[in-house]
Amino acid sequence: MNPESIATVLDLAGRALLAYLAGSLSGALLLGRLYGVDIRTQGSGNAGGSNALRTQGWRFALPVVLIDTGKGALAAAVIAPLWASNWPVFDLPWRQTAAGVAAVAGHIWPLYFGGRGGKGAATAAGVAGALLPAALLPLAALWLTMLLISGYASLATLSAVTALWPLLVWLGPDPLPAAWHGLAGMLLLLIVYTHRANIGRLLTGTEARFRRPFRRRPAPDTPP
Numbered sequence: 001m002n003p004e005s006i007a008t009v010l011d012l013a014g015r016a017l018l019a020y021l022a023g024s025l026s027g028a029l030l031l032g033r034l035y036g037v038d039i040r041t042q043g044s045g046n047a048g049g050s051n052a053l054r055t056q057g058w059r060f061a062l063p064v065v066l067i068d069t070g071k072g073a074l075a076a077a078v079i080a081p082l083w084a085s086n087w088p089v090f091d092l093p094w095r096q097t098a099a100g101v102a103a104v105a106g107h108i109w110p111l112y113f114g115g116r117g118g119k120g121a122a123t124a125a126g127v128a129g130a131l132l133p134a135a136l137l138p139l140a141a142l143w144l145t146m147l148l149i150s151g152y153a154s155l156a157t158l159s160a161v162t163a164l165w166p167l168l169v170w171l172g173p174d175p176l177p178a179a180w181h182g183l184a185g186m187l188l189l190l191i192v193y194t195h196r197a198n199i200g201r202l203l204t205g206t207e208a209r210f211r212r213p214f215r216r217r218p219a220p221d222t223p224p
Contacts, residue, residue, distance in 0.1 A: 023106020072126025
């Protein structure tokens with residue numbers, strides 16, 4: 001391998017490392033230290049937005065989701081093109097793929113928190129939004145619709161990440177960069193892996209639900 005090829009590989013690896021370190025900054029765990037709580041000991045034990053909402057409320061969960069989404073966007077929109085004019089690099093879609101997957105991996109297995117992080121959905125959404133902002137609204141609408149219909153946050157997340165590749169094909173550039181096909185596939189594999197226990201509970205009917213907003217409440221008993 002010639003020096004330029006080595007430099008190119010090292011450049012891609014360096015971006016992936018930076019994105020992994022950024023991804024390791026878990027919103028739930030950083031805020032938890034400020035509030036004196038570790039949500040990995042509460043609820044589902046997941047250090048992510050859904051468990052933060054269930055156990056701490058929306059005031060805690062909202063900044064968690066913003067941090068986790070933001071670091072995915074940071075990886076794809078800032079770390080991926082960084083130094084591009086001064087260093088031999090893969091083309092931008094490959095850099096975005098490496099950085100995006102590394103950021104999600106950092107969220108799942110954070111360096112700073114003993115490798116126990118969240119499930120990566122919000123960070124994956126940040127990556128997708130940085131690649132193709134037009135996909136964010138359909139993904140959010142699908143997630144919310146599935147949550148309202150089913151009450152299962154895990155099913156909503158799995159539905160949204162499954163829809164990412166078709167949305168990239170539909171709304172993205174033509175032809176879609178080959179690296180983006182790979183990115184959508186790797187994000188799907190990671191999210192399915194982190195939701196494997198949820199999938200098992202969905203199949204057995206034991207998955208925890210959010211309260212379904214459109215479910216009719218039973219009428220109160222009336223005195224005879």
